[in-house]
Amino acid sequence: MTKPARAQARPAGIHTRQETEERTRNMDMKLFAPRRVAAALAITITAGTTSLCGGSHAAMAQAAPVIVGNQTATAIVESVDHDAGMVLLRDKAGNLDTVRVDPDLRARLPTLHAGDKIGLRIVRTIDAAIAPPGAPMPESTESAAGTRTGPHPHGMMVSFKRERVKVTGVDTTRNQVVFVDPDDITRVVLVRQKPMQEFLKTLKPGDEVDTTVMDAVSFSVLSRIPS
Template identity: 95%
Template sequence: MNVKLFAPRRIAAALAITITAGATSLCGVSHSAMAQAAPVIVGNQTATATVESVDHEAGMVLLRDKAGNLDTVRVDPDVRAKLPTLHAGDKIGLRIVRTIDAVIAPPGAPMPESTESAAGTRTGPHPHGMMVSFKRERVKVTGVDTTRNQVVFVDPDDITRVVLVRQKPMQEFLKTLKPGDEVDTTVMDAVSFSVLSRLPS
C-alpha cells in the first residue's frame, strides 16, 4: 500500500498531524523488555475530494481537493480488489486516523513485520471502504540527550536521524532509552472513505 493513499500531498497539508504520545512503564520488568510508549492517536482528520479520473488497470486515482489542487493516489492491486470501484465525478468523504507507538525490543526478538488490510462494500448509493496499514520498523538508538530532548538513531536504511522530542509524554519515554537500545516503532494509518454523491450512469 502506498503511503500517499492515506495522505495525498496537498490534502495532507490540510490534515497536519500534531504528534502527541503517551508513555507507560511496568514496574518489576526489565528495561530492555518492556519500556514502551503507549499507542496514541496522533492524527484524526476528515477531508472531501472529487475523483477526476481513474486508471483501473494501474490502480491510479486522480483526486481534486476543495481548493482545486490535484493529487494522484495509488492503490495496490491486492488492496484494490477488496474496495468499491471509484468513478470519475464521484465526490468522496475521507477520514484519516494515525496512531504511533514504540517499544524497546528485547534481545533476540524477531524483526517486526509491516501489514495491511482492506474491506468495503460495493453496493448501494454510498459505497464505502476502509484501508489499514501497520508500518513497523526497528531502529537502533545511538544517542540520547534528555536535556535537549533529542534522540539519535539509525533507521532500517542505515541512515542516522536526529529527532527533537517535543511532547512531554514522549519525553518520559525518552528517559528510558540508552545508546544501543533497539526500538520497534509502529505507525498505524487507517483511512475510511465513502462515496457521498455519484453522477448518474
C-alpha cells in the same frame, strides 16, 4: 492502497485550514506510498501531544499508541484508470492528486467512477517499544475492506509500517535522542513533550526500538452522477 505522496504527521486537532488542505492533497494512502517509520518517529517525538506510558527498562518499556494525525476531507473523482488502478482526485481548492490502489487491495474496495464525490477520513498513530534481545524483526502489514452496494459504497485501508531503530545516544538533560534508522541514517531528535521525555528516560545507548506507524484511511461515496 498507496497513499497521495507527501503526508506529514501532525498532532491530532492541531491543523490550520491550509495545512489540512495540503495534507489532504499529499496523503500517501496504500492508497498512499509508505514512508519511513524512523522519520515518523522523529516527527512524533518533536510534535506529539498525547501521553506515552513509560515503563522500567527491565520490563522493556513501551510507548502507548499516539494519534499524530486525524482529519476529514472531501474530493471529486476526476477520472479512473481501472487497469492501472489510478484515481485522479480534485479537492475543494481545485488541486489535483493521483492516487494508486494496489492490485491486491483493489478487489476488496468499492469501484469509483468519474464524478463521484467522496468523503475521506485519515488517521495516523505511532507507537514504540524496546525490542527484547533476540526478538525477530517486525513485519509491515496492510489490509482493506469495504462494501460495493447501496447508494453510499464505502471502504477502508489500514497499513502498519513496522521498523526497528537503534539508539546510539540519550541526553535527558537536553531531552535529545540519537538513533540510527533502517537506512543507516543517524538522526538527532529533540524531545519536546513531557510524556515523551518520560519514555526517553527509559532508553539507553544500544537499545533497539520497534516502531509502528498505523495509517487508516476510510472513504465513502457521498454522491455520484446517475449512469
